Every structure is written in C-alpha cells, then in structure tokens.
Amino acid sequence: MLSRLRTTWSLRPSVSICRRAHTKEKGKPLMLNPRTNKGMAFSLEERQILGIHGLLPPKVETQNLQTWRFQNNLKKMTDPLQKYIYLMGIQERNERLFYRVLMEGIEELMPIVYTPTVGLACTQYGNIFRRPKGLFISILDRGHVRSILDNWPETNVSAVVVTDGERILGLGDLGVYGMGIPVGKLCLYTACAGIRPEKCLPVVIDVGTDNETLLKDPLYMGLYQKRDRSQAYDDLIDEFMEAVVDKYGHGTLIQFEDFGNHNAFRFLRKYREKYCTFNDDIQGTAAVALAGLLAARRAVGIPITEQRVLFLGAGEAALGIANLIVMAMMETGLAQAEARKKIWMYDKDGLLVKGRPQESDIDQKPFVHDSPGNIESFLDAVNTIKPTAIIGVAGAGHLFTHDVIKAMGTLNERPIIFALSNPTNKAECTAEEAYTLTDGRCLFASGSPFSPVTLSDGRVFTPGQGNNSYIFPGVALAVILSGVRHISDTVFLEAAKTLAEQVTDKELKEGRLYPPLSNIREVSLQMAVKVVEYVYAKGMAFHYPEPMDKNGFVRATVWNTDYDSFLPDTYDWPGVSFSPKTS
Known part of the structure; x- marks a missing residue:
C-alpha cells in the first residue's frame, strides 16, 4: 500500500522553497486555528518551538499522506450530506488541507460543496451545525453594522458574498440557513481561482423568513418573524454596503446571491454604479x-x-x-x-x-x-x-x-x-x-x-x-487584481466568449x-487573464501601473495549499564581534 502511495503522490511536483510565516499564536490555540493548523505535519522543530510538542502523536506526516487519508475516507461514504459534513469538518480544522482535498477532487467534490448538495445542507443547517462560519447580520442590528464588521478577525477583505436567504437555489425561503450558499461560493473563489481564503467574507442578512416550517422549528437559528419588507430592510442593505466599503475600501467586491427576484434586480440597478458589485444569479x-x-x-x-x-x-x-x-x-x-x-x-x-x-x-x-x-x-x-x-x-x-x-x-x-x-x-x-x-x-x-x-x-x-463556477471565480479574481470599481455587463460578455473558446x-x-470541471482552475485563470486584458484596454481598471505581462501578473497572485514553515528565520551576522577590543 505504501509503495503504491509513494508512486501516486510522486506525480505531484515538489515545492523547492518552503514559505516562512510568522505567527504570534503558540500551543493549543495554534492547533485550533484552521489557518495555522497543520495537524501532524508540524515538524519536530516546530512542535518544540511552538509549544505543541506532546500535544500530537510523535509521527510527522506529509500533507500528501494527510490528503490520501481524507480522500480514502470520502470514498467510503455514499451519502452526499455525510460527505458535506466531513468536508466542512476538514475546513474547520485545517484550511490548507481542505483546499488540497477539494482541488484534487474538484469534479467529484464540487457537487458536494456547491450545487446540488449544498442546497440539502442548507435545509438541514440547524441539524448539522458545528461551528459558525461568516457573519450574521440581522434587522435588529440596524445602526450597528459597522461594529459587527469590526468583529470579523480579518482586516484585509477583498470579496464579500451576501445573501438574505429568500430564494436559495430552487428551494425557496430558507432564511438564515442560506449561509451555506456564500460559504460554498467562496470555497470556489479559492479552489477555482486561487483567491486567498482570508480575503473572503460570507455574510447572511437575516430579516426573518416566510417559511412557516422554519418558524415552527425549535432548531431554527434565525429570527422568528415574518420577512421584513419595509423600508427598514432597504435601510439595512444600504448600511451594510456603506459599512463594507468604509472598512475594506471602494474596490471591495460584493457579490449578491439568492435574493428574491424583485430585490435582486432592484439592488443591481441601485448599486452597480456606486459599488463594485454583481449578482451571480443574474x-x-x-x-x-x-x-x-x-x-x-x-x-x-x-x-x-x-x-x-x-x-x-x-x-x-x-x-x-x-x-x-x-x-x-x-x-x-x-x-x-x-x-x-x-x-x-x-x-x-x-x-x-x-x-x-x-x-x-x-x-x-x-x-x-x-x-x-x-x-x-x-x-x-x-x-x-x-x-x-x-x-x-x-x-x-x-x-x-x-x-x-x-x-x-x-x-x-x-x-x-x-x-x-x-x-x-x-x-x-x-x-x-x-x-x-x-x-x-x-x-x-x-x-x-x-x-x-x-x-x-x-x-x-x-x-x-x-x-x-466557470464564471464567477475568474471574473472575481480579475476584478480584484485590476481594481475595477463598477462591473459592466460587457465584462460578463467577455467572460462568456472566453469560456466558449476553451471548449x-x-x-x-x-x-x-x-470544459471538464477537472480543469476549472486553468479555465478560471485563463478567464481572469482575458478579463484583466479587457478592463485595462477599456479604461475600467484602477490599479496602476498597468502590468505588461498580465498572464504572469495573474498567476503570480494565486494562493496554493502548501504548508508554511513556522520556524524562525535564523541567520548569522558575519564579521561582527561582541568581544571587547584589546590594544
């Protein structure tokens, strides 16, 4: 088995340079943070320096072996919802390993983290809830949205996906349970286009629900009230949009997702010339x-x-x-x-x-x-x-x-x-x-x-x-990198033509x-390059100087799943003596 495993993983090119990262966290908190946790892939030196030696079994594993373990476990599962829960559990514990598993099995796993299984997961959200993801902003929070955004631990967000849960896929009004949609969408921002996960923020706006089943469910996690359709709803969305750009900047991409038809078109018309926004459903x-x-x-x-x-x-x-x-x-x-x-x-x-x-x-x-x-x-x-x-x-x-x-x-x-x-x-x-x-x-x-x-x-x-997912990750990457402030429909026309050309x-x-979903990372990067070329040519970009090699520019930004090293950066001071000089 091990010899076969070595043969399989030898196909993956090794990384010759290990990135070093600084972390202030040590001990158990380091292992509980999915962004820094490496599981049993921490080296002996890291375990000793970071105060986690003895908190793990003594074996040091490679990410390759960890990936194989999770892939093997997934193959044993037949229930899509069980696979969803298992995958989200990996994401909650070890972010880089989650994306490695997702990217290497994208064709099989996209239907799990995205449609259709994510719809089932939303309907069962109250039963399968483990650890909260994203921000929950309710109609009761009007006047305080900015302070809620300040509670989000990341300070450099580039992309926000927001829903109010009214029209989740073909399933209707799921209220706060719609959080599964922005979480799933942003997983694909990273897996398909290499957008850094810490730059992505999923948000659900809870203004109530008209779903009578949820309003009678003791496990429902949102507001027990009918959906607010008054001016207060519009005021809350206005406040949210202003708070996002005030905190993260005017170039922050805000993707609207699964709003009801009337509000979807209304908000697209209202905000598209004021913010960097688009509606994926439209x-x-x-x-x-x-x-x-x-x-x-x-x-x-x-x-x-x-x-x-x-x-x-x-x-x-x-x-x-x-x-x-x-x-x-x-x-x-x-x-x-x-x-x-x-x-x-x-x-x-x-x-x-x-x-x-x-x-x-x-x-x-x-x-x-x-x-x-x-x-x-x-x-x-x-x-x-x-x-x-x-x-x-x-x-x-x-x-x-x-x-x-x-x-x-x-x-x-x-x-x-x-x-x-x-x-x-x-x-x-x-x-x-x-x-x-x-x-x-x-x-x-x-x-x-x-x-x-x-x-x-x-x-x-x-x-x-x-x-x-053939469209929004590549478009999002291009928009973020080029600093587009307002996304024209011509951008999506260009994206459509680029996708068709790749068949x-x-x-x-x-x-x-x-194209095959297994090739979606390359499809997304090629689309991002084409869209970057287009927006600079049309004067829609705001990040200058304009990169001459746009292909290299796009690909140089792509996040990968290799673990960072948390060892301190040690070096010598050549020629320096700390002994006193003698005459």
Missing part, C-alpha cells in the same frame, strides 16, 4: 448560459443572430441570460429591437405577450411580444415559435416533457436543450431523456451534474454542466459544451 448565470450557446453555435453552424430562444421561466436567471444574448447579437451587428424579437419567455402564467392579464414587470417588458396565436401550454409555445433553443430556469422541475423534447428534435437537426434549474430534482429534464428522445442529436446542458449517457447503439455522451472540438463531439 449575470453569472447569464454568462455561463451564453457560453454554452456560443459553444453550441460551433457544433450547429448557426450564428448567434439566427437563434430563436424560448425560456421556461421569466425571473432573474432568464432575464439575465436574455439580456446578455441580446448584447452578443448586437455585437455582431443586429439591432437591439431585432435581437429582442428572437427571445420569448414562458412562465407560470403562460407566454409573455401583450394583453395578458398578468402584468409584466419593468425587467420583463423588453421581451413581451405580440401573441403568436392560441398558446395554452409550453408544448404549444414550442410548436408555434419553433425555437432553436429552449432554456429552463423556472426551478419547477420536469417541465421539459417527452413531447416537448421530441418536438424540439423534429423542429431542429441539432436542438439546443438547456435544463439549468437547480438542484438536480428541479431540472427540467434529465440528460438521458434529452439524448434518448432526440437520438443523440441534441446539445444538452444542465445546472446540476448528470452522468454520461450511453445510447442503445453504444454512443456515449458527456453532458455539459452550465455551472456558474475543444473533441469535447464538442463528446457532447460537452463546457
């Missing part, structure tokens, strides 16, 4: 979906301007994607009005058309069209509009029926079918249904992962996962519309 989802369409364009040979897109859902994800598609069409010469005519939306009240009883909101109005006829179902909409692509973002699940998928296959030689709702049980259809019912002709992507599909004739298709022809033939 803009990140838009970029990853557009990237999938741009990759599909290569497979079908149809330019983006000739696509007709029908959305199932008309909320923040649908509108974000639609607006970015319009920008992509306009970039190739199509007028905005003409581009909007190629996009239709169908929600719980039917097709978005003029004159329907349900009034459309301000964000939906650009995509409200004249009625094309009597549309009573989504299948009717498909058969009437004849879309080249259908995109599901309704969060309702299983609404791309067999008849809908077959109709898409009849209307198009290569139908584009994106079932993007999360978690997996909310997906509009499965990968197997899409490939089987179109005889393998469809170009499929989902929001949550699906296994490869083998058809009866032996053909194997690997479904692409339209995962926002190889071989991967397209396998059914992929996105």
